[in-house]
Amino acid sequence: MAPKDKVLIANGQGFWGDSILGPVRLVDEGPLDYLTLDYLAEVTLSIMQKLRSRDPSKGYATDFVKLIDRILPTMMQKDIKVIANAGGVNPHACKDALLEVAKKHGITGLKVAVVEGDDILADLDTIMATGEEFKNMDTGAGLGDVRDTVSSANVYLGAFPIAEALDGGAHIVLTGRGTDPGLVLGPMIHEFGWKEDDFDLLAAGTIAGHMVECGAQCTGGNYTDWQTIPDMAMIGYPIIEAQPDGSFCITKHEGTGGRVDVATVTHQLCYEMGDPKNYLGPDCRADFTSVAMAQDGKDRVMVSGAKGMPPTDTLKVSISYHEGWKASGQLTVCGPDALAKAKLCEEIVWKRLTFDGYEYGPDERFSEFVGNGVCHPGMDGGTNPDPCEVVLRMGVRGPDRKKVDRFGPELVPLVTSGPPGVTGFAGGRPKATEVVGFWPALMHKRHLSTRVSVFES
Amino acid sequence: MSKVQLSRIAMARSGDKGEGSNVGLMARSAAAYDFLKVFLTEDVVKAHMHAINSGAVTRYEADNMRVLNFILHDSLGGGGSASLKTDAQGKTHGLALLRLETEVPDDVLAATPEEGMA
Numbered sequence: 001m002a003p004k005d006k007v008l009i010a011n012g013q014g015f016w017g018d019s020i021l022g023p024v025r026l027v028d029e030g031p032l033d034y035l036t037l038d039y040l041a042e043v044t045l046s047i048m049q050k051l052r053s054r055d056p057s058k059g060y061a062t063d064f065v066k067l068i069d070r071i072l073p074t075m076m077q078k079d080i081k082v083i084a085n086a087g088g089v090n091p092h093a094c095k096d097a098l099l100e101v102a103k104k105h106g107i108t109g110l111k112v113a114v115v116e117g118d119d120i121l122a123d124l125d126t127i128m129a130t131g132e133e134f135k136n137m138d139t140g141a142g143l144g145d146v147r148d149t150v151s152s153a154n155v156y157l158g159a160f161p162i163a164e165a166l167d168g169g170a171h172i173v174l175t176g177r178g179t180d181p182g183l184v185l186g187p188m189i190h191e192f193g194w195k196e197d198d199f200d201l202l203a204a205g206t207i208a209g210h211m212v213e214c215g216a217q218c219t220g221g222n223y224t225d226w227q228t229i230p231d232m233a234m235i236g237y238p239i240i241e242a243q244p245d246g247s248f249c250i251t252k253h254e255g256t257g258g259r260v261d262v263a264t265v266t267h268q269l270c271y272e273m274g275d276p277k278n279y280l281g282p283d284c285r286a287d288f289t290s291v292a293m294a295q296d297g298k299d300r301v302m303v304s305g306a307k308g309m310p311p312t313d314t315l316k317v318s319i320s321y322h323e324g325w326k327a328s329g330q331l332t333v334c335g336p337d338a339l340a341k342a343k344l345c346e347e348i349v350w351k352r353l354t355f356d357g358y359e360y361g362p363d364e365r366f367s368e369f370v371g372n373g374v375c376h377p378g379m380d381g382g383t384n385p386d387p388c389e390v391v392l393r394m395g396v397r398g399p400d401r402k403k404v405d406r407f408g409p410e411l412v413p414l415v416t417s418g419p420p421g422v423t424g425f426a427g428g429r430p431k432a433t434e435v436v437g438f439w440p441a442l443m444h445k446r447h448l449s450t451r452v453s454v455f456e457s
Numbered sequence: 458m459s460k461v462q463l464s465r466i467a468m469a470r471s472g473d474k475g476e477g478s479n480v481g482l483m484a485r486s487a488a489a490y491d492f493l494k495v496f497l498t499e500d501v502v503k504a505h506m507h508a509i510n511s512g513a514v515t516r517y518e519a520d521n522m523r524v525l526n527f528i529l530h531d532s533l534g535g536g537g538s539a540s541l542k543t544d545a546q547g548k549t550h551g552l553a554l555l556r557l558e559t560e561v562p563d564d565v566l567a568a569t570p571e572e573g574m575a
């Protein structure tokens with residue numbers, strides 16, 4: 001089969017918790033070949049490992065199954081393929097739930113592919129025994145320091161296993177941890193037959209993936225000149241019109257809100273960019289400074305000229321571990337003298353806790369006066385010395401759960417035993433929640449083995 | 458020369474996870490980019506953001522998109538879910554940088570649109 005000359009690939013979910021309207025409208029309101037969805041944040045996999053340890057049928061993104069339940073008939077009718085990292089740490093349970101959904105809709109022949117190999121939690125000691133230290137990329141410390149408290153360990157997989165799954169005829173491809181751009185690069189490799197040493201092409205797909213990976217952040221969401229963005233409520237999610245030569249156009253469905261122009265796209269290209277000349281990925285290193293962007297009609301930006309280099313011998317690994325406990329809560333303090341009263345409230349809480357034998361060190365306690373200037377401290381216009389009301393946010397953290405839990409019950413009593421005008425205590429007492437530490441590391445590629453399997457309803 | 462905030466000549470997008478945030482600053486015009494490349498050094502950014510970032514600042518340049526990209530290495534109050542800060546992901550750090558006030562030559566201002574990018 002000759003490769004298509006243009007393939008439409010969209011991102012409908014920028015992060016775990018994004019609006020379901022993004023993907024629903026991408027499927028309903030125009031032509032589309034591939035829908036990609038990102039459900040995993042840095043610490044999500046740790047939460048999923050915990051859910052799975054309590055119930056073997058859990059540990060994946062259940063929101064994804066709800067979405068497929070809603071879009072499956074249209075998806076099949078329009079022949080839209082879906083690629084999502086919704087498998088979490090239990091992709092087979094997610095696949096089973098999807099096949100149940102297909103059954104409910106009376107759809108036979110739905111092919112769901114599962115990509116595995118990212119989850120190395122069970123193999124961690126074996127790999128470490130070969131000399132891999134999993135040094136923390138931020139601090140340089142070896143993983144040995146926290147090995148006993150590790151709760152998840154996942155390699156960022158590349159795009160080739162996704163392409164392999166699509167080659168196998170999958171309608172839905174489920175992965176665990178992979179790079180976000182890989183969700184978009186996978187279908188390009190599948191459609192255009194790009195090879196593992198086509199570094200410029202792989203870089204083009206990686207850059208396209210980076211541009212759309214945060215959904216509406218590419219189409220006018222979170223944009224500096226927000227006043228100029230039309231109909232933000234009905235914002236359209238980004239679509240890539242990919243071409244076999246690696247050039248592509250960023251656009252969105254006609255009639256949706258938001259805007260696609262060089263400025264909105266550049267905003268997203270900067271996001272989490274790091275060194276623009278050397279954007280690291282498992283399939284290539286991409287040079288963001290090599291591309292040219294040009295407006296190509298309304299809500300269309302053409303991107304061309306991408307240059308890539310061979311990837312390094314290592315893969316990024318996302319490890320999470322138990323790092324103690326934290327608790328935080330808030331109260332609203334109204335004026336007059338809102339700030340002075342909020343500061344007195346803070347002082348009262350620490351004093352009462354100290355009286356009862358609970359003292360928190362400077363790194364273990366925290367307070368903010370929202371309204372006085374918490375986002376832009378220390379700069380002109382960033383603070384307000386006399387706000388009409390202040391939200392007092394306080395919190396503690398540390399290794400001792402009991403000590404962290406002692407904090408919460410001293411916040412609400414301020415309503416009756418503090419200064420006047422203290423309210424907004426809804427939500428109950430703050431309780432200790434686990435702090436999940438994030439440990440980014442590198443691992444040599446030789447330890448990786450990926451598997452792709454396809455199942456049918 | 459006129460005293461303006463950087464938002465007059467630049468746009469920004471910021472955020473990240475882990476210990477530090479990534480702040481991308483986009484010049485609204487080629488003239489603004491030339492000015493910013495000279496003026497907006499790592500030290501200037503470090504001084505302006507001193508109450509947000511306690512770590513080093515690294516600057517990268519991308520001439521093709523007229524972007525100066527800054528990494529604020531210790532600005533999120535701890536990595537993972539450890540941070541107690543409201544802005545634990547640095548979503549507002551871009552707007553903080555755009556608040557910086559400085560003298561900008563009038564010919565740069567004349568060549569730079571007040572909205573979007575030239």
